[in-house]
Amino acid sequence: MPRVKRSVHARKKRRKVLEQAKGYWGLKHSNYKYAKEQVEHSLVYAYRDRKVLADLAVADPAAFGAIAAQAKAALETASASA
Numbered sequence: 030m031p032r033v034k035r036s037v038h039a040r041k042k043r044r045k046v047l048e049q050a051k052g053y054w055g056l057k058h059s060n061y062k063y064a065k066e067q068v069e070h071s072l073v074y075a076y077r078d079r080k081v082l083a084d085l086a087v088a089d090p091a092a093f094g095a096i097a098a099q100a101k102a103a104l105e106t107a108s109a110s111a
Contacts, residue, residue, distance in 0.1 A: 050064035086093040
């Protein structure tokens with residue numbers, strides 16, 4: 030049975046994590062060990078907060094609409110300044 034050389038896949042996996050960590054502060058954007066940990070935490074936060082927003086949209090549509098309008102305005106100002 031031939032041996033498996035994982036260099037290409039390992040680099041691809043690390044590059045994917047480092048691309049997801051773009052914009053993080055300190056070693057979290059360049060060191061694989063720290064970037065992987067932060068990306069995992071960020072994905073957990075994103076999942077959790079999407080569940081919170083979905084619950085808010087069902088329970089209080091007016092408040093959700095206000096948050097959505099605020100986020101849309103922030104995106105428009107960010108794209109206008111860039």
